[in-house]
Amino acid sequence: MWAARTRQLQAAHVSTSDRLWSTLPFLRPLATITADSLAGYGVDGEGGRVHDLLGTRCDPYVNRMLTGEDFDFHCHSNLTRAMLPHGLTEFDVHDVHDVFQCTGLNDEDRYFMKTCPAQRGDHFEFVAEIDLLCALSTCPGGDLSVPLWGPDARDPIDVCRPLGVQVYRPAPEVVRGWRRRRPARAGCRRPPCARVRSRRRPAPRV
Numbered sequence: 001m002w003a004a005r006t007r008q009l010q011a012a013h014v015s016t017s018d019r020l021w022s023t024l025p026f027l028r029p030l031a032t033i034t035a036d037s038l039a040g041y042g043v044d045g046e047g048g049r050v051h052d053l054l055g056t057r058c059d060p061y062v063n064r065m066l067t068g069e070d071f072d073f074h075c076h077s078n079l080t081r082a083m084l085p086h087g088l089t090e091f092d093v094h095d096v097h098d099v100f101q102c103t104g105l106n107d108e109d110r111y112f113m114k115t116c117p118a119q120r121g122d123h124f125e126f127v128a129e130i131d132l133l134c135a136l137s138t139c140p141g142g143d144l145s146v147p148l149w150g151p152d153a154r155d156p157i158d159v160c161r162p163l164g165v166q167v168y169r170p171a172p173e174v175v176r177g178w179r180r181r182r183p184a185r186a187g188c189r190r191p192p193c194a195r196v197r198s199r200r201r202p203a204p205r206v
Helices: 001-008 058-067 075-086
Strands: 020-021 031-034 049-052 098-105 111-114 123-127
Touching: 001 020, 058 075
Parallel strands: none
Antiparallel strands: 020 031, 031 123, 049 098, 098 111
């Protein structure tokens, strides 16, 4: 998934009818959002919106850089562990979509996160446009209602709650006539990856 292009084509916080887009050179829709129980959340008093594409996953590398400590249960670590059984590695962990996370930009154009408004029973549904391998990580910060930095910071384990996943096969009449989009490259006469001949300057005659 390509978060930056999805932000440009759809929005920085996505909801029903928005699509998630792939990277180049294919640039194809990966999934279309079909239901969102928080679609009416809108913009809160602090400018927060849900289903974030502004931020990214937490990871042990930036954690060590900021704190000098090692912690291996970040979203990046969890996603990597989920993908290993499928023959993939850490290098295959792409951009992420922070479902339910409430975020925004403040008056100084700085990214912020706030307490997640999702409650038990809220859901986010999408239809896969192609075959997808989806990995899931519950935020190690839980619902972000507990300070993670500063003098009041504490272990947020009590606000970390499980997420459920259900996979459905659509009824045949629903997808009748629908065709899977083939992974065709964008049309251009001279793709940037084409072979470029070396242009050596002729040696000067003496």
